[in-house]
Amino acid sequence: MAAKTKTKKKLSKIDIITYYMDHVLEHEHSPKSVYKFAKDHNFEEKDFYAYFGNFEALREEIWETFFDNAHTLMTQNEEVENYSSREKMLTFFYTFFEILTANRSYVLYVIEENEGQLKNLKQLKGLRRHIKSFAKDLIEDDNDEKNYSFLKRNERIYSEGAWIQFLFLLRFWKDDKSADFEKTDVAIEKSVNTIFDVFDNTPLEKVFDFGKFLYKESMK
DSSP states (O other): OOOOOOOOOOOOHHHHHHHHHHHHHHHSSOOSOHHHHHHHTTOOHHHHHTTOSSHHHHHHHHHHHHHHHHHHHHHHSGGGGGSOHHHHHHHHHHHHHHHHHHTHHHHHHHHHHTGGGGGGOGGGHHHHHHHHHHHHHHHHHHHHTOSSGGGSOOHHHHHHHHHHHHHHHHHHHHHOOSGGGHHHHHHHHHHHHHHHHHHTTOOTHHHHHHHHHHHHHHTO
């Protein structure tokens, strides 16, 4: 009697992402090949290529999925539509870092593996595009409400600043030892308010407040 062939199941994109993240955390390295990865998790190799060209594309998609989840959760709250740009940016970062915290072991693995080149890390390319686009949309909305051109913010500079701000917050969150990452929440609030205050040409007291906060934390 012929042995029964184990049926391989067709998976969703999220299923494959979950298998990959679990593999990285269990083995502390990426799978050696797509063939072996698919075989280990009992799905067809072609199912992987239906979503990703290679593992680098999958790693990039993980960060974009974090963004999509944060943005979806944020927009599901009907009150957010009436928020100011400042409040929307705060809400986004709070939500995004909650998602990172839920996946902290994987995110820390990526950061520690690529600490020296985090700013130019290829797998963050898609996330960088999404965050810059999100920030640009917020500034465009604000600029549409301003009657004079000299009051309008530079969308390109602000969107790039939002990305740099994210990288700072990511490193801060990585080293945050406070309960429930409360200090990261403070860093998000101070950094977002500082950037908006600078662009609004308001008194720079919060810039110095933020600077003192960073200095205090770096000395601990």
